[in-house]
Amino acid sequence: MFRRACPSRHLIQVTVDAETVNVEAGDTVAAALLALGKDACRTTPVTGSPRGPYCMMGVCFDCLVRIDGKANQQGCMVLVKPGMRIELQHGANALVDVLSAGRVRGTSPGNC
Amino acid sequence: MATQHTFDVAILGAGPAGMSAACSATALGLSTVVLDEQHSPGGQIYRAIETSPLTDRSILGKDYWHGASLVDNFARSGAIYEPRTTIWGLTPPQADSHWQIGVSRDGAASFVDARHVVLATGAQERPMPIPGWTLPGVLGAGAAQILLKSSGLVPSGRVVVAGSGPLLFLLITQLARAGARIARVLDTTPRGRLRTTLRHWGAFALSPYAAKGLRLALEACAKAKFERHVDAIEAAGSTHLEAVRYRTGGRERSVAADTLLLHQGIVPNINLAAAAGCTVQWDAQQASFRPRVDAFGASSIYGLSIAGDAAGIGGARMAEAQGRLAAFHAAYVLGRLNAAEFKQRTQEAKRELAHWSRGRAFVDAMYCPSGTFTIPDDRTIICRCEEVTAGAVRKAIRMGCQGPNQLKSFLRCGMGLCQGRFCGLTVNALFAHERNIVPEQVGYYRLRFPIKPLTLGELAALPQTLQSVQAVVRLPASYTVPAAS
Structure with a gap:
């Protein structure tokens, strides 16, 4: 749970899972979700456990959300924009969704 | 661009x-x-x-x-x-x-x-693997500082801060000044560090950090209840952090919490x-x-x-x-x-560097993490991306796994999106501990490009060179690279 320690400057509207909400312009998507009281933004592909932002600086990849239809975006690296569609992610992407959306999940290099 | x-x-x-x-x-x-x-x-x-x-x-x-x-x-x-x-x-x-x-x-x-x-x-931030650190409500202390700086957000409800190091004191004072109520600070600095760091005190006392460090430590202690020499911490909850359990002086305690901020250096x-x-x-x-x-x-x-x-x-x-x-x-x-100009210009920067490096040895020795916070117990998830526990890593090591790179093939540990950034040092410490060897003998993950995820679409859209095409297909001698569209 987070609250704002300073007055709001400029609110804009976005949708989170199709619900219209007001968020602070200048916030990242991850910060906006935390300010809305949503501290979990996805469930993990491996065990389905809830996960929320951890590092807020682009390192941990725990704050992944779907933004304007594009999956696996780092919420802490993207600023909110008016009309932005933010969706929480549940587990792994189904392959059929990926193919029908015409895009492939961001790949990790699979070093070994 | x-x-x-x-x-x-x-x-x-x-x-x-x-x-x-x-x-x-x-x-x-x-x-x-x-x-x-x-x-x-x-x-x-x-x-x-x-x-x-x-x-x-x-x-x-x-x-x-x-x-x-x-x-x-x-x-x-x-x-x-x-x-x-x-x-x-x-x-x-x-x-x-x-x-x-x-x-x-x-x-x-x-x-x-x-x-x-x-x-x-x-x-x-150095990873601080404890049981339950993947629960929503548990964040890095650095994350809380970023939320404060960028968005003016402070954690509300019951806040517990845990770990060790100068940045922890800084964060506690900043959050307190911004109006956060910190229920408890779990200081994981081991007992006896003031004694073992004796030889570094002189240099630290003369350093530009001494006065500020002391002031911050005093302010932090005045603003929050400290538990010292905490040697085990666990975040508990089902879908969200509910409580933090910890051990100090052999006693186990629990404190209800909405937010837990972890930090043990960078x-x-x-x-x-x-x-x-x-x-x-x-x-x-x-x-x-x-x-x-x-x-x-x-x-x-x-x-x-x-x-x-x-x-x-x-x-x-x-x-x-x-x-x-x-x-x-x-x-x-x-x-x-030229050489003379280079020497002249670097002299002042070198003096500046020496000034600001004073006292560093004390900070490093005083707050070096140890115990369960570097070598976690079996149930602790150490690879957050692939959800691999310390127990699974130990088992692989005992079965004969040769090192961090082979561990990737065994367990996918370190192969998730963060590319080992949050498990690399823990994996190294577990190998060193299990094998009774030093960290440099264990080594680190082999790291390769791309170091951040890149979609195949982005990669395919890059301009091609003759070499890049030859790397994947056998070409006729007459082949020329198509012009970029």
């Missing part, structure tokens, strides 16, 4: 090291580009310094606002600033080419060319340097890996310098001096300074 132009210097990162390197490089007439993953200059230490909604300057303190002059100078330097630019690749010069930096911006990949590269990619961000092929070595004093650099920041690869915390933790003011040294070195290598 420019792809045809070759810059004299490309600086990766716009924290104190990157910004000061850019100012010095442009002052010497070098064409300079600064590639930064963030939205505005400042790095993590001076994060959001131009845009922070916190109007009360006392909350973040005057050391934070020192960054404003740095950002001003940087803005006037004439360096080209490219924000929101993720760096995923770095290729050393081939026969007739220059450094090629693979970047991604707004979903499109491209290359930036430069004669000399300065890595100023800073640090990340470590260099080595992925880019290691993937580029720089020699990376174990630093016993800082208990972390770092690229090997000389007094001017030159790495083991010609034409690649590393400045600031990316080459070993020293803090923002050391990073500024290191940025200048790296820029002077680049100017010397590129023939913009």
Whole structure:
């Protein structure tokens, strides 16, 4: 749970899972979700456990959300924009969704 | 973004090291580009310094606002600033080419060319694996500081802060000044550290950090209830943090909590340097890996310098001096300074560096993490991405797993999106502990490009060269590379 320690400057509207909400312009998507009281933004592909932002600086990849239809975006690296569609992610992407959306999940290099 | 132009210097990162390197490089007439993953200059230490909604300057303190002059100078330097630019690749010069930096911006990949590269990619928090650290409601202390600086957000409800180190005191005071109520601080600094660090006291007392450190520690202790010598911590809850259990002096305690902030120091961000092929070595004093650099920041690869915390933790003011040294070195290598001019210019930066490096040995020795916080118990998840526990890693080691790289094939440990950034040091410590060998014998994950996820679409859209096509298909002798569309 987070609250704002300073007055709001400029609110804009976005949708989170199709619900219209007001968020602070200048916030990242991850910060906006935390300010809305949503501290979990996805469930993990491996065990389905809830996960929320951890590092807020682009390192941990725990704050992944779907933004304007594009999956696996780092919420802490993207600023909110008016009309932005933010969706929480549940587990792994189904392959059929990926193919029908015409895009492939961001790949990790699979070093070994 | 420019792809045809070759810059004299490309600086990766716009924290104190990157910004000061850019100012010095442009002052010497070098064409300079600064590639930064963030939205505005400042790095993590001076994060959001131009845009922070916190109007009360006392909350973040005057050391934070020192960054404003740095950002001003940087803005006037004439360096080209490219924000929101993720760096995923770095290729050393081939026969007739220059450094090629693979970047991604707004979903499109491209290359930036430069004669000399300065890595100023800073640090990340050292992983602090405890049972339950993947629960929503548990965040890095650095994350709370970023939320405060960028958005003026403070954790509400019952806040527990756990760990060790000077930044922990700083965060506690900043959060308290911003109105957060901290229910408890779990200080994990082991018993007896003041005694074992005796030989470093003199240098620390004379350092520029002593007075500030003491003031912060006293303020933090006055603002929150401290539990000392905590040697085990667990975050408990089903879908969200509900309580923090901990042990101190053999007694187990529990405290209800909505937010738990973890911190046990920061470590260099080595992925880019290691993937580029720089020699990376174990630093016993800082208990972390770092690229090997000389007094001017030159790495083991010609034409690649590393400045600031990316080459070993020293803090923002050391990073500024290191940025200048790296820029002077680049100017010397590129023939913009002769030997005498180089020597003269570096002298002052070296003095500055010596001044701000004083007292570091005390901080490193005092707050070096130990016990379960580096070698967690079996049920603790250590690889957050692939959800691999310490128990699974121990089992693999006992079955004969040879090292961190083979562990990837066994367990996928370190193969998730963060690419080992949050498990690498723990895996190293587990191998060292199980085998009773030193960390440098264990080594670290082999790191490769792309060091940040890149979609196949972005990769495929990159301009092709004859070599890149030959790498994947056998071509007829008559083949020519198609022009980029």
